[in-house]
Amino acid sequence: MGLLGEYEYDITKISEITNIVLFGGNGSESPESVRIGREIIKTISEEDARMRLLIQETSEFLEKSMYDLNNIENEDNDSNKN
CATH class of the missing domain: 1.20.5 (Single alpha-helices involved in coiled-coils or other helix-helix interfaces)
Incomplete structure (x- = not known):
């Protein structure tokens, strides 16, 4: 199912996750979005x-x-x- 899982089509979650991956987040993201964003960083980032x-x-x-x-x-x- 991939890293996004059930949030694959949830634009709010995708936006939160993208914010975490690109900018580290702003503190308002859900714990699940933070977890997924950090997992993406660990998996594909430099x-x-x-x-x-x-x-x-x-x-x-x-x-x-x-x-x-x-x-x-x-x-x-x-x-x-x-």
Whole structure:
């Protein structure tokens, strides 16, 4: 069925995916569009585009990890106050 799958004829999804592939997206795309766009980059793009994506994904992972760690620390501090 290809990378677009059920979205093959959905112009909104195709537009979101294209925006991700060409420009990295603007943050309003659905998680599924982001996943598909990134899969396209990993599959057919040049190495420099794949490396930029790897850096972006690593940055997102680290940002989420720091957020999660801060939440755990805040929960621990709150429980120690009681």
